[in-house]
Amino acid sequence: MKKNLILFLSPLLLLAVLLAAGVKLYPQQNNTATETFHVVHTTTTQPQKESRWVSMPDNRENAAAAQPIINYALSLMGSPYKYAGTTPDGFDCSGFITHVFDKYAVSLPHSSEMQADEGVNVPKNEAAPGDLVIFTGTNATDRTPGHVGIVISEPGDTISFVHSSSNGGVKISKVQGTRYDDRYLQIRRVL
Secondary structure: OHHHHHHHHHHHHHHHHHHHOOOOOOOOOOOOOEEEEEEEEOOOOOOOOEEEEEEEEOOOOHHHHHHHHHHHHHHOOOOOEOOOOEEOOEEOHHHHHHHHHHOOOOOOOOOHHHHOOOOEEEOHHHOOOOOEEEEEOOOOOOOOEEEEEEEOOOOOOOOEEEEEEOOOEEEEEEOOOOHHHHHEEEEEEOO
16 A cells, blocks of 8 residues: 555656756747757768758757657656666666667667767757767766766756666756766757
8 A cells, every 4th residue: 555655656746856846847849949950971982970060940849759758757767777777677878768768669779879879969058858968988088978868958958867877776967067067978869
């Protein structure tokens, strides 16, 4: 009985904490803004990648697709960290991403380094709900991808993200003003 009560009240408590922290659960759409994407072009005749920045109208039809993904990710808060884990019984960072997005038919590899190549690169100030935020591993001087989370904040806000951390399992963290600021690499839009 006590376990059922806890399971019933946990989502409500999580919602109250998120609202108290100022997290917006329903993003507002702005059809007149622009977004800048980092587009990667590959050709069969040239094995190297060529990249450039382009600006596109902000008609994020995918913003609506992001909300159920975020809601599901948040429902997994408290799941433990487990190296190479891909289930609610235990996740590593990329396994958490793979599990959450797979539930919504978005296939992503189980590797933070490979996830850093998915989608398009987006400027940090345009990070939006559902985007991936990519970090180095625990050694910030090694600038290769080693950690990943899902952005839950709005563009222009301090970046908040949900992730599976080796220090606490699935939880919410912020980028700015934390150790993640030094480890930040990029934002990837995969929706």
